[in-house]
Amino acid sequence: MYTYERPKVEYKGLSRIIVGLATKWGPIGIPLLLRFAWGVFFAALVFVVAFVWLVQRLINPLLPWFVRDLVVVVGLLAFVCVVAIIGIWGERKVSGRIQSRLGPMRTGAWHGWAQSLADGLKFVQKEDLIPRDADKPLFRLAPYVALVPAFCAYLAIPFGVGWVFRDSDVGLLFVLAMLAIEVLGVIMAGWASNSKWSLYGAMREGCQLVSYEIPMGLSLLAAVVSVGTLSLTELGRIQDGGWWSWLLFQNPFLFLAFFTYYIASLASCKRSPFDLPEGESELVAGFHTEYSGFRFVMFFFAEYAGMFAVSALATIIFLGGWNSPIPGLASPLWFVLKSTFLVWVQMWVRWTLPRIRIDQVMHACVKYLLPFTLLLFVGSSLWQLYDNPDHPLFEGFGAVLRFGLGCLGLLLLGLFFAGAAYGFYNRNRLVGQMVRKHLPGA
Amino acid sequence: MLETVIFFFLAGLAVAAGVAILLSTSIVRMAYWLITMLVAVAGLYFLMGAYFIGVIQILVYVGGVAVLLVFGVMLTSRQQAPKLLPGRGEVIWLAVVGFVLLEALTLSVVHTRWQQNALAPANSVGEIGRNLLGEFLGPFELVSVLLLVAMLGAAYLARPKVPTQGPQHTKGTTVP
Amino acid sequence: MMGLTPYLILSAILLVLGIAIVISKRNAIAMLIGVEFILNAATLNLVAFSRHGIGGLSGQTAALFVIVLAAAEAVVALAIFLNFYHTIATVDIDQGDQLKG
Numbered sequence: 001m002y003t004y005e006r007p008k009v010e011y012k013g014l015s016r017i018i019v020g021l022a023t024k025w026g027p028i029g030i031p032l033l034l035r036f037a038w039g040v041f042f043a044a045l046v047f048v049v050a051f052v053w054l055v056q057r058l059i060n061p062l063l064p065w066f067v068r069d070l071v072v073v074v075g076l077l078a079f080v081c082v083v084a085i086i087g088i089w090g091e092r093k094v095s096g097r098i099q100s101r102l103g104p105m106r107t108g109a110w111h112g113w114a115q116s117l118a119d120g121l122k123f124v125q126k127e128d129l130i131p132r133d134a135d136k137p138l139f140r141l142a143p144y145v146a147l148v149p150a151f152c153a154y155l156a157i158p159f160g161v162g163w164v165f166r167d168s169d170v171g172l173l174f175v176l177a178m179l180a181i182e183v184l185g186v187i188m189a190g191w192a193s194n195s196k197w198s199l200y201g202a203m204r205e206g207c208q209l210v211s212y213e214i215p216m217g218l219s220l221l222a223a224v225v226s227v228g229t230l231s232l233t234e235l236g237r238i239q240d241g242g243w244w245s246w247l248l249f250q251n252p253f254l255f256l257a258f259f260t261y262y263i264a265s266l267a268s269c270k271r272s273p274f275d276l277p278e279g280e281s282e283l284v285a286g287f288h289t290e291y292s293g294f295r296f297v298m299f300f301f302a303e304y305a306g307m308f309a310v311s312a313l314a315t316i317i318f319l320g321g322w323n324s325p326i327p328g329l330a331s332p333l334w335f336v337l338k339s340t341f342l343v344w345v346q347m348w349v350r351w352t353l354p355r356i357r358i359d360q361v362m363h364a365c366v367k368y369l370l371p372f373t374l375l376l377f378v379g380s381s382l383w384q385l386y387d388n389p390d391h392p393l394f395e396g397f398g399a400v401l402r403f404g405l406g407c408l409g410l411l412l413l414g415l416f417f418a419g420a421a422y423g424f425y426n427r428n429r430l431v432g433q434m435v436r437k438h439l440p441g442a
Numbered sequence: 443m444l445e446t447v448i449f450f451f452l453a454g455l456a457v458a459a460g461v462a463i464l465l466s467t468s469i470v471r472m473a474y475w476l477i478t479m480l481v482a483v484a485g486l487y488f489l490m491g492a493y494f495i496g497v498i499q500i501l502v503y504v505g506g507v508a509v510l511l512v513f514g515v516m517l518t519s520r521q522q523a524p525k526l527l528p529g530r531g532e533v534i535w536l537a538v539v540g541f542v543l544l545e546a547l548t549l550s551v552v553h554t555r556w557q558q559n560a561l562a563p564a565n566s567v568g569e570i571g572r573n574l575l576g577e578f579l580g581p582f583e584l585v586s587v588l589l590l591v592a593m594l595g596a597a598y599l600a601r602p603k604v605p606t607q608g609p610q611h612t613k614g615t616t617v618p
Numbered sequence: 619m620m621g622l623t624p625y626l627i628l629s630a631i632l633l634v635l636g637i638a639i640v641i642s643k644r645n646a647i648a649m650l651i652g653v654e655f656i657l658n659a660a661t662l663n664l665v666a667f668s669r670h671g672i673g674g675l676s677g678q679t680a681a682l683f684v685i686v687l688a689a690a691e692a693v694v695a696l697a698i699f700l701n702f703y704h705t706i707a708t709v710d711i712d713q714g715d716q717l718k719g
Contacts, residue, residue: 138474169566173497180505184477187512191470203516210509230567445620453628460635460655469645476651479632483658490625490669495661495681502685507654507692514696515647518703528642540638547630556622559671565678573675574682585686592690599697603704 009127019125034114072165076154080305085116087304091347098351126293131194134290138192143291143298146185150305153178157312158233160322160332171232172224175313176217179268179306183209189299190287201286204358208274211365212267218373219261222380223247223254223317236321243325248318249405253379258318260373262342265310267361269303272350274361311342448489456482467527473515477508491564625666632659646699646709650692657688 011019033040052071089104092115096103104112130139156171156178158164168174183206190202224230226247227238239246248258267274288299315321315338322335356364386394423430459479463472480503487496528536574582636655643649661681668677699709706713 135470138470168493169564170493170497173494173501177497177500177505180501181481183505183509184474184512187509187516188474191516199516203513206509206513210506213505449620449624453624456628457631457635460632460639463639463648463651464635464642469647472648472651476654479655480658483662486625486628486662487665490665492665492669492678492681495665495678495685498682498685499661502689503654503658507689510692510696511647511650511654514650514699517700518647518709528644532642536638536642539641540634543637544630544634547633548627551623551626551630556670557672558621561669562671565675569675570678570682573679577676578679578683581683585683589686589690592694596693596697599694599701 022125034108037108069165073155076165077151080151080154080308081301083308084301084304085120087307087343088116088119088300089113090344091350094344094347095351098348120297123293123297128294129290129292131290134194135192138188139290140295142185142189142192143295143302144185145188146182147298147302147305149178149181149185150302150309153309154305154312156232157309158236158316158321159335160330161233161237163322163332164233167231167233170230172220172230172235172313172317175232175309176213176220179309180209180213182302182306185302186287189291193287193290195290198287198289201289205270205287207358208267208270208361208365211362212264212274212369215260215365215369215373216264216268218370218377219257219264220313220317222257222373222377225377225381226251226254226384232316236316236323239320240323240327240330242323242327243320243409244402244406245327246318246320246323248320249402249409251380251383252401252405253376253383254318255405255408257373257376257380258314260369260376261314261318264365264369264373265314266346266349267365269306269310269346271307271346273353273356275350275355307343307346308339311339311346314342315339445489449486452482452485452489455479456486469515469519470512473508473512476511477504480504480508491561493564494567494570622666622670622672625662629659629663629666632656632662644710644712646702646711647696649711650695650699653695654688654692657684660684 089112093103093111104115106112107118108114130136153175155165156168156174158167158171164171186205186209187202190198190200190205193199223235227235229235235247243249247254249255266272288296291299312335315335319338319342320334321338322332323330324334383398387398389395456479459475459482462475466472466475480499484496484499484504487493487499632655636652636659639652639655640649641652643652661684664677664681664684666677667673668675668681702711702714703709
């Protein structure tokens with residue numbers, strides 16, 4: 001009878017050191033870490049504050065710009081990793097709730113918050129496979145080409161006034177350019193895997209991404225036309241004055257541009273309903289079928305980093321960025337809150353809508369979204385042309401329309417909260433047979 | 443000092459990409475070395491302070507032209523295609539012609555007395571925009587017409603043909 | 619600092635590399651890649667001159683036009699090459715000699 005013997009894996013170099021350390025200290029260290037999780041968290045916070053103070057006092061006078069750049073880049077890396085980790089956990093919880101189940105509940109005491117960490121540990125110790133006839137250098141390079149541009153997009157995104165790595169005149173275009181390089185990583189991955197299914201996924205993704213960049217760019221340009229600058233800090237600063245000064249409510253064309261940008265960004269992040277490239281039930285896993293272990297984690301991180309980046313762009317340009325709805329209390333926390341809300345909506349949309357075919361995807365882009373965004377762009381430019389003191393009649397009409405848009409926005413927000421309140425108040429009645437308490441033993 | 447280091451790194455990357463394309467035999471690798479060169483040149487634009495041109499280079503060249511080339515490569519390359527290598531006489535001619543041209547250009551550059559200005563302060567996007575709509579309005583409109591014509595031409599050339607027996611293996615003609 | 623000359627020499631090297639690629643490769647797409655090298659060399663030249671104060675802003679605007687034109691040319695060339703591939707089932711341009719006397 002045939003018995004399967006797992007091949008003995010010989011680790012070499014750095015992997016050997018890491019695996020040795022994990023095997024020796026893991027069984028003691030990880031339960032300790034989870035038991036004193038709060039303590040570790042506060043200790044880390046104190047350590048970071050002390051480190052920042054130390055750097056400021058001692059090292060900053062020597063090499064000011066280098067140290068500041070290094071610290072900001074490391075901070076951004078940490079932020080992107082945290083975003084991806086929380087995003088993965090959040091996706092599983094949201095998908096669970098939408099499908100009338102609870103999602104991860106066991107790893108970590110509260111609603112499985114450590115699920116992503118456990119997943120990371122699992123992925124790290126998986127076997128690293130490269131298909132025999134695959135193009136090895138390209139296969140190894142592809143995850144980096146997908147992940148690094150997604151991270152570089154964060155270098156131009158301001159989290160607040162002054163909270164930006166480099167504030168440049170062309171920040172908006174820089175972020176769009178970085179998100180456009182990801183296409184090549186995906187195509188590289190699909191080609192280098194030497195597998196039909198990966199190649200199909202990669203080709204579809206290439207078509208989809210390239211064609212949806214245009215409505216994305218045009219919607220953003222409609223907003224740029226009404227402000228007059230491509231700098232993201234300036235675009236955010238213009239909207240400080242309360243929720244009625246957000247670019248979303250300045251212009252009926254901009255109101256619609258927000259929605260078209262959102263739809264185009266869903267396609268750009270390969271999220272459902274446009275997730276053909278990684279069609280889970282069609283192509284095994286699309287272009288990253290042959291990727292296992294840590295290489296797959298890099299693609300996953302790239303996806304969540306990209307999701308947050310496009311949501312961040314939508315927040316800065318349409319939703320006021322770091323400004324609060326009430327004039328005066330601007331802070332980076334508002335920015336993170338609004339971007340997280342948009343990412344959350346992306347997850348809702350993913351688990352609600354069915355996937356559409358590639359020809360429907362292209363049809364929707366070229367025949368509907370593209371002409372519509374062109375109209376929005378032209379409309380926004382004409383609005384800009386006429387909405388000035390030379391045309392008082394139009395200006396009055398514009399003010400009335402803005403007021404109407406503001407009311408519409410308030411109405412939508414009210415509907416959202418009303419629906420949430422109704423769902424919360426009747427939460428025991430609406431869910432049916434779903435288990436609402438912890439499973440036994442969890 | 444740092445500027446020189448970065449310049450030599452990016453310039454070396456671009457030249458290495460070109461040499462790698464010359465020495466390579468797989469068309470897919472050539473396409474990805476082209477992308478390396480485009481990104482290196484974009485980095486050089488950023489180094490020089492021409493941020494807008496650098497960003498446009500990445501958006502249009504890397505995000506558009508390079509993706510198109512990679513698509514073209516994948517539509518027209520088969521795994522069992524023969525490696526198309528140049529012959530030995532060709533290589534020698536190529537080396538001679540290339541060396542002579544390079545020498546002519548480099549010597550003419552080195553021996554000219556350029557105005558040794560420092561880098562101008564970074565131009566804003568607004569200035570380039572005003573230039574486009576002011577001094578360069580004619581070329582701007584002509585380029586937009588040209589883009590329209592190119593789109594129409596490419597759409598016509600790449601239209602789905604009446605299905606025949608597929609690609610012929612003889613050097614005859616097929617029904618377009 | 620760096621001055622203008624290193625950029626010009628680099629652009630000359632890229633130009634010669636591009637010409638070498640166009641001449642020595644028989645694959646049609648490889649020729650397109652060589653043409654991209656040549657165009658990039660010219661654009662680098664234009665932007666270098668503009669940024670070092672010679673010629674004002676015209677260099678960067680012209681560079682913009684060159685990039686746009688290169689994109690249009692790549693599109694049309696690729697459409698032609700795809701036609702070529704459908705007619706003769708290879709991308710070897712030496713096989714395209716049906717009109718030879």
